[in-house]
Amino acid sequence: MKKMTKIATLTTALLMSNMALAAKEEPVKIAILMYGMKAEFVQLMEKAAKEHPAVKDGEAIITVYDGRYDPMVQNNQAETAIQTKTDAIIINPMDYEANIDVVTMANEAKIPVIVTNARLNTDKMTAEVVSDxxxxxxxxxxxxxxxxxxxxxxxxxxxxxxxxxxxxxxxxxxxxxxxxxxxxxxxxxxxxxxxxxxxxxxxxxxxxxxxxxxxxxxxxxxxxxxxxxxxxxxxxxxxxxxxxxxxxxxxxxxxxxxxxxxxxxxxQDANAQMQGSIDIAMKSVKGDSYQPKSAIWKQYADQLQWNDGKDQRYQIPWTVVTKENAQQLLDARK
Missing domain, CATH: 3.40.50.2300 (Response regulator)
Structure with missing residues (x-):
């Protein structure tokens, strides 16, 4: 009888361990709130999100929201993302003041929020990945x-x-x-x-x-x-x-x-802004076990430091487009 109890205990422990492991391996759900989707620049950001290594290997699942150039729509979409149990929010805000509500709501729900591309008039976000x-x-x-x-x-x-x-x-x-x-x-x-x-x-x-x-x-x-x-x-x-x-x-x-x-x-490097934001979001959810997967940290190694994903602001450098580098930039988008 004792032997059977030990086997049952070991089986239960193994089952719980497997369940915990499965829970850990659940993909991170990231809501990406874009201010609008008509312009090529924003479409480049969406493309960069889909090509992030963590997204491609299934470690992260993204949901992209079209804010339709309306800050109130973005605020409502943040509410939806929170209600549907997203793990992290990335917002490209339409309005410097009105979209502060997204940060406030995310903080109340204890969901990390990363501001990308545009800025918000607050320092309460988890981090921002922007250019000056x-x-x-x-x-x-x-x-x-x-x-x-x-x-x-x-x-x-x-x-x-x-x-x-x-x-x-x-x-x-x-x-x-x-x-x-x-x-x-x-x-x-x-x-x-x-x-x-x-x-x-x-x-x-x-x-x-x-x-x-x-x-x-x-x-x-x-x-x-x-x-x-x-x-x-x-x-x-x-x-x-x-x-x-x-x-x-x-x-x-x-x-x-x-x-x-x-x-x-x-x-303005749309790829770096979005992929950097996803790396920060993943780090915020998964903790110290997560290491950045985007190539941007090597690309800008002399100007952009990962710093263990704990900085509040990551500033993506500008590049002047010239006749000499133009074709290289276009080729990178193919």
């Missing part, structure tokens, strides 16, 4: 102003009002303009086109008519809007090369435009 938008805005404006020899008139096409990209790239734009000196650069117009090529084109068409022959430079806070401005310039029968134009992101059409000498683009 003030620096990005400065770099693009500097490229425009250097071509203008720091003299003349510019228009600034802004991102969605209230988003961290519009706020911080705008700061960088203003810093570069100020460095030219008082009265050197006049900003003729400054309005949002909501990151949209389709919205930027008619905006630029109106400005070309209103300020006929007076616009020397176009500072667009992303590439899509710069490309919309280029289409408007061509549609008006003007020479694109007679304007100084720059944008941010390094989307494929902008890289082609760089090759054609039509604009400058500052590459």
């Amino acid at each position: 938008d003030v620096l990005g805005g400065y770099m693009e404006a500097k490229a425009v102003l250097e071509k203008m020899n720091c003299e003349g008139n510019v228009v600034i096409i802004e991102g969605p009002k209230g988003g961290s990209g519009e706020i911080q790239r705008g700061e960088g734009n203003d810093k570069a303009i100020a460095e030219c000196g008082p009265g050197k650069i006049k900003v003729l117009e400054r309005k949002t086109a909501n990151w949209s090529r389709a919205e930027a084109m008619p905006l630029m068409e109106n400005w070309l008519q209103k300020h006929r022959g007076k616009i020397n430079g176009v500072i667009a806070q992303n590439d899509e809007m710069a490309l919309g401005a280029i289409e408007a310039i061509k549609g008006a029968g003007l020479e694109v090369n007679s304007f100084a134009i720059a944008g941010v992101d390094g989307v494929s059409d902008a890289i082609f435009a760089v090759q054609d000498g039509e604009m400058v683009s500052i590459l």
Whole structure:
């Protein structure tokens, strides 16, 4: 009888051990809240998420939400993710202030939340994986102003009002303009086109008519809007090369435009931002046993340190797109 009891005890212990092991091996569920899915840059982020090694080997399961460019939609999607027992949340926020609610809700549910690409006006997130938008805005404006020899008139096409990209790239734009000196650069117009090529084109068409022959430079806070401005310039029968134009992101059409000498683009690494975010999310859920699997940590080894996945901010470097590196960047997306 005692022998049978020992066997039963060992069987129960073995079963419990196997159950615990199975529980440990359950894939990590990650909800990815994107502000919208229309632009190529966001699609590059989604592609990077699907290609992360932990996702490809089944260690993580991702669910991508389309926020439809509405911060309230993103907040509601965070509620859904929490209710469906997600293990971690990655958010690319639409609004610098309104989407703080996502961090608040995640913290209350004890779910790690990683902010990626854009910023939120809080330090209560688990971590953020971003690029310095003030620096990005400065770099693009500097490229425009250097071509203008720091003299003349510019228009600034802004991102969605209230988003961290519009706020911080705008700061960088203003810093570069100020460095030219008082009265050197006049900003003729400054309005949002909501990151949209389709919205930027008619905006630029109106400005070309209103300020006929007076616009020397176009500072667009992303590439899509710069490309919309280029289409408007061509549609008006003007020479694109007679304007100084720059944008941010390094989307494929902008890289082609760089090759054609039509604009400058500052590459924001969508792959690194998303894959870095997934590594941080996995570390936050699995603990010290998890080691980063993305190649980005080797790619940027001299500028980006893993630090055991415990830093609150990871800053992805910018890359200026040139005719020399353009094809290499395009080939990496195939």
